[in-house]
Every structure is written in C-alpha cells, then in structure tokens.
Amino acid sequence: WPLLNLPSAIAAPIAIEAPGYTLERIAAIDPAWIAELRRLISAGAVEFIGSGLAQIIGPLVPARVNEANLALGNSIYEGLLGVRPTIALVNEQAYAAGLVPLYLDAGYRALLMDWDNVAAHHPDWNPELRFHPQRARGVDGSDIALLWTHTMAFQNLQRLAHGDIEAADYLSFIESQRGRE
Secondary structure, eight states: OHHHHHHHHHTSOEEEEOOHHHHHHHHHHOHHHHHHHHHHHHTTSEEEEBOOSSOOOGGGSOHHHHHHHHHHHHHHHHHHHSOOOSEEEOGGGOOOTTHHHHHHHTTOOEEEEEHHHHHHTOTTSOGGGGGSOEEEEOTTSOEEEEEEEOHHHHHHHHHHHTTSSOHHHHHHHHHHHTTTO
C-alpha cells in the first residue's frame, strides 16, 4: 500500500513493475490492492511496467521459455489490470541481444535496465548517456528503446514498498540526487 499511496504523496505519476505471479498472489491476499492499482493505471497516476509471469533470467533459458513467460505475464496483466504494458524491466538485469526480438514480439516497445552496474564495466562511457534513451540491438538486427534506471533510487523505492521507509524519506532521497549526477 505505501507504493500505491506514492502518486498522491508526490502529486505525480509513477511507474510500477510486478511479475504476473506476484500480482496473482496479491489478488488472492488483497483484491482491494489490485483494484486500486487498476484504478490508478486507468487514472494515469501509474504506468505499469511488465516483466512476464516470473522473474526468470532470460539468457539462461531457451527462447520458447522467455516467449511463454512474456505471454503468460501479458495475459495476467490484461486480466487483472486491464492493460498490456509496453515497457518491460529486464528480469534480474540480465541482458542478452537474443532477448530483443522476444520482447518486441510480445508487444514491448522499450526496456528498462540498470545503468550503474553496466556502466561500471564501461568506464569509457559518457556518464551523461544515463539521462538519454538509447537503443538495444538484437541478434537479428532489430532494436528496442532502452531506458536507464538508477540502482539506489530503485532500492529505496523497494524499501518504501516494503514499508521500511516513509514516503517523506524516499522523496528526500530523490531530492538529494538532483544535480549530483
């Protein structure tokens, strides 16, 4: 519930990601939470980010498993939330070029990936690139929009969602990051 209260606390829309399996478990435990998420999505206060049925490590399983994972997730998203997301979080931040056509075939138009861990292995990259959308190229030559995430912001948002910190603490962290990057 702290996560669903965030859009009104900051008076701005947010993005929320969850695997289909997680949403099914939440629906079984607290259907009102799913109803509120659906309402917030319909109102434009939340953009839902997909990831499939489960947080599988895509490069470690066959393509057909990834295809099924994305299709099953989309089915659950449509059934529970009434939406089919067009942005996906790359599960476990494990990217491989073979995933690009699979995400495109599943209807996604963009991927989210963590900048900090990838950039740590590419010290030659211009740090300003983290603030600009990029393109990820697939093994078949296809490409998809790539948006960068921030490790600490994501971890603090998880802490908020778990009730470990208050919205004011999260907002203070976000404000402290302005201009630091």
